[in-house]
Amino acid sequence: MVELKTEEQFALMREAGLVVARTLELLRGEVKDGVTTARLDALAEDSIRSQGAVPSFKGYGGGHGAPAFPGVICASINHEIVHGIPGDQVVRDGDIVSIDCGAIYQGWHGDAAITVACGGIDPALAELMRVTEESMWQGIAAIKDGDRLNNIGRAIQSYVRKQGLYGIVEGYGGHGIGSQMHMDPLVFNHRTMDRGPRMQVGMALAIEPMLTLGHKQTVELDDGWTVVTRDGSSAAHFEHTVALTAQGLWVTTAFDGGKERLAALGVPAHP
Incomplete structure (x- = not known):
């Protein structure tokens, strides 16, 4: 049920979303040559808890022989797509790092992700990041009262296909969110036969598209969490939490509520 x-x-x-937004902005500035993903994780935990919230990811999942997620953030470098476990991995100049972050404020969730460049990066990686982020906004702009859910995936895929030969990761997508982090409905990042x-x-x-510079096939590592590209190509991941209100869309994890980007797409935003 939705x-x-x-x-x-x-x-x-919105309060939970602002906790996430501030935390990701902090981490964006800390992605430098030599930083470990464990350091980013520690900074994220301090940021979330200092704002009166609780990390969503730490201890998430588990059971039936599967490990609970041990980190506060997911930190995925280069060919790692999503769910990377923070640890002793060192970020180097030329890398791209996808950081996914969630927080709970008074029982309600915010969830967002960014991909950050470390130093100077290959122009192809910069374009991958641009296309991935813009495809997210195209998907957000397709959220409309009364329309079918699959319009979101259609909008994302239509935009991406016009930009070049990028792989659109399947099997991992957006989701409902609110009193829990992952809820119905599942939001695909591509067209499906089911209109939803x-x-x-x-x-x-x-809404969280994940694109690769190569093929869409993925592999889950033995840690039970980290998802990588099968062909070793780099990947990018962007995400925002979006509320559909009577006044318009409210991007709860964007500082301005999404007004600037939505206005450019001709979509009404929450006042």
Whole structure:
């Protein structure tokens, strides 16, 4: 079942979203040659807890022989797509690092991700990051009361296919979010035969495309979490949490609520 929120609940999700936004902005400035992903993880935990929130990811999952996620953030370098476990990996100039972060504020969740360049990077990587981020905004702009959910995946795929030969990762996508981090519905980043449910006011969705410079095939590592490209090509990942309100879209994990980027796409934003 899809959870529908009130304006008051969306306001709490906005607080959670701002915790995430501030934390990611902090980490963006800390991605430098020689930093470890464990250091980024420690900074994230301090940031989230100092703002009166709780990390969403730490201890997530587990059971049936699978390990719970041990980190506060997911830190995925180069060919790692998503769910990278923070540790002693060292970031070097020329790398790109995808950082996924979640926080809980008074029982409500925010979830967002960015991909950050370390130093000077290959122009192809910079373009991969640009296309991935813009495809996320194209997907966000497709959220509309009464329309079918698959319009989001259609918008993402249509944009990406016009930009070049990028792999659109399948099997990992967006999701409903609110009183839990992962909720119905699953949001694909590509067209599907199933048009999905109708979107409606009160829904909150995390939109998170993941693109690669090569093929879309993935492999999960033995740690039970880290997902990498099968062909070793680099990947990028961007994500925002979006509330569908009666006044328009409210990107709860964007500092301006998404107003600037949505206005450019002709989409009304929450005031």
